Amino acid sequence: ETGAPLMAVAGLTGLIKILDLQTGEMIKCLAGHGNSINDLKIHSTYPNLILSASKDESVRLWNITTGVSVLIFAGARGHRNEVLSVDFHPTDPWKFVSCGMDNTIKIWRFAEMETHILSSSSWAPSATKMSFPTKYQQHPEFSTHTVHQNYVDCVRWLGNLVLSKSVDDRIVLWRPEDDTTRLKESVRVVQEYKFADADIWFMRFALDFHMNLLAVGNRMGKVFLWEANTCPPRLVAKLSHPSLRLPIRQTAISHDNNTVLCCCEDGSVVRWDRNQEEDVTNIDGEEAHGAAGPLRPAPATNRGRSEDPEEEAEEEEEEDEAEQEEREE
DSSP states (O other), X not given: OOOOOEEEEEOTTXXXXXXXXXXXXXXXXXXXXXXXXXXEEEOSSXXXXXXXXXXXXXXXXXXXXXXXXXXXXXXXXXXXXXXXXXXXXXXXXXXXXXXXXXXXXXXXXXXGGHHHHHHTTSOOOOSSOOSOOOEEEOOOSEEESSSOSSOOOEEEEETTEEEEEOSSSEEEEEEEOOOTTOOOOOEEEEEEEEOSSOOSSOOOOEEOTTSOEEEEEOTTSOEEEEETTOSSOEEEEEEOOTTOOSOEEEEEEOTTSSEEEEEETXXXXXXXXXXXXXXXXXXXXXXXXXXXXXEEEOOOBOSSSOSSHHXXXXXXXXXXXHHHHHHHO
16 A cells, blocks of 8 residues: 555464565564465456465465455366465466475466455455455366476476476476366477486475566575576576585575575575676686676675685585594594
8 A cells, every 4th residue: 555565474373464565563463374375366357365375285275465365266177185385376366376296287277256356455344344254266277287296396387388406406397288178188398397306305496577487496405597498498697606505495696687586405695796897707617697797706694604715615625624534533
């Protein structure tokens, strides 16, 4: 209402907190999930609508203006384990994709609920109606378990195609085949983005705003960048640094593609900036170039670690040498 920037955060408690970034105050707390929340997505057309994916096997659509739970996606053909990731379709406002620990990826469409959803923005409790009439949707438009054979921990739209990732060292680009009977779960794999050391779950990949660049980390602290729309896939950069040795759980790309953020397992956040003037070579001996120039590591935000990556690397080498000497003694 005031035009202030807002941030939505959620996690282990199952509560979604809406924060005013100008004042630092919590303006809403959305309660409804029966377990922890694994992912949040804000609607691109209606920013007052938020999707949440939960360990309670459901996806919920919320209206943060009124603080109500508008729709619940769960039930007969819903997920049978934790829902790990969700993503709104880039052009269809009433469509999203979800995935989870039941190895399935589901596409949901709820255009028939548009009037109900829009009415949630003006809803107010009264003497006769103390709670908003939340509705359920139990049947997705499409569902498949054939793309991956293990947990599916991240899913994103690339136009009308779907990008998904499991624990098998690859991101798969695929599309659902038309099937009016809904009796089959047919998919057509378009291509795969392969990378090493990604055999643990909950490592999220990211697309930039324009869907041109794809970024993902692995358990060895390396970040891979591809051109998302080329066939076959073109790896444009492999970013690494001596101080990065832990799994990278999540990545993000700035609107202008000049910055890549990486969230590491120890709580540290590493930022890579594009350098237009210098050629930077990473530790693997490959030039770490992005689409418009090389990338270099910016000062990292670390918790309990040295701010100087070189100094930290030297300290770790000294510790390793000391441990080796102790073992030899």
